Amino acid sequence: MGATTSPAAGSIRTGDRRTAATGTSHATTPPASVPVIVGSLTIAGRTKNVAEARAFLGRTLGDTHPCADEAVLLCSELVTNAMLHSESGQPGGTVTVVVLAFPDAVRVEVVDNGSVRSTPVVKSEVFEPDGHGLFLVEQLADNWGYTRDTVGTTVWFRLTC
Numbered sequence: 765m766g767a768t769t770s771p772a773a774g775s776i777r778t779g780d781r782r783t784a785a786t787g788t789s790h791a792t793t794p795p796a797s798v799p800v801i802v803g804s805l806t807i808a809g810r811t812k813n814v815a816e817a818r819a820f821l822g823r824t825l826g827d828t829h830p831c832a833d834e835a836v837l838l839c840s841e842l843v844t845n846a847m848l849h850s851e852s853g854q855p856g857g858t859v860t861v862v863v864l865a866f867p868d869a870v871r872v873e874v875v876d877n878g879s880v881r882s883t884p885v886v887k888s889e890v891f892e893p894d895g896h897g898l899f900l901v902e903q904l905a906d907n908w909g910y911t912r913d914t915v916g917t918t919v920w921f922r923l924t925c
């Protein structure tokens with residue numbers, strides 16, 4: 765199997781967000797389909813920090829969130845992949861986890877420092893001893909994908925709750 769991508773893969777991008785000032789101050793409620801960033805964490809690209817990413821996501825979603833267990837598992841897989849297969853695992857590398865909430869879903873983005881060596885892909889060999897992280901993402905998430913740019917690679921998944 766090849767990599768699974770979504771047409772919306774580039775619709776939400778972290779890293780270079782800029783908000784224009786409007787000069788007026790009034791409260792507005794975003795439309796229901798607009799995601800809200802509920803948390804962001806940047807950690808050093810060391811595998812010992814995967815536990816910190818899991819704990820962050822668990823705290824951010826809360827114990828009673830209907831998607832918490834699946835989201836924490838999939839986030840753990842993506843953060844581990846980022847550290848093992850991108851420049852984030854090199855000295856000084858980082859991984860950023862961004863959590864976006866929708867009224868009936870959650871989207872988690874894992875941003876790494878990019879790689880010239882590999883591309884996020886689901887391995888077709890299910891009997892290998894490792895390399896099943898993206899297979900789990902593909903099986904459990906409603907959709908997932910990735911984008912690459914000058915900042916790095918963002919791999920994301922969305923779970924409907």
